[in-house]
Amino acid sequence: MSELIVYTSNGCSGCKMVKKQFEKNGIDFKEINLSESPEDAEMIKSKGFSAAPIIEFKGEFSYGFNPDRIRKIIKTVKEERGV
Numbered sequence: 001m002s003e004l005i006v007y008t009s010n011g012c013s014g015c016k017m018v019k020k021q022f023e024k025n026g027i028d029f030k031e032i033n034l035s036e037s038p039e040d041a042e043m044i045k046s047k048g049f050s051a052a053p054i055i056e057f058k059g060e061f062s063y064g065f066n067p068d069r070i071r072k073i074i075k076t077v078k079e080e081r082g083v
Helices: 013-024 038-046 067-081
Strands: 004-008 030-033 054-057 060-063
Parallel strands (some): 004 030
C-alpha cells in the first residue's frame, strides 16, 4: 500500500481540514509537523513549497486543502485495500 504523508504546521486550519477528511474516511496517514521537524521543513522548501498543508502520495506532492485531490487519494487507497 502506498504511504500517505501529510505535512502540517502549528495553527494551520487547512492542515486540520485535510487530516479530518482522511480520518473521516478511515485513511491512515503519517503526519509530519514542519514546525517541529526542521529537516523535513528544509526538504519541503527545496521542492518549492512555503506553507502547509502538503500531501505526499505515491511520490507526488500537492499543496493546500484541495477537495478533488483528497477525494482521488481516498478513492485510490480504498481501491488498493479492495474496499
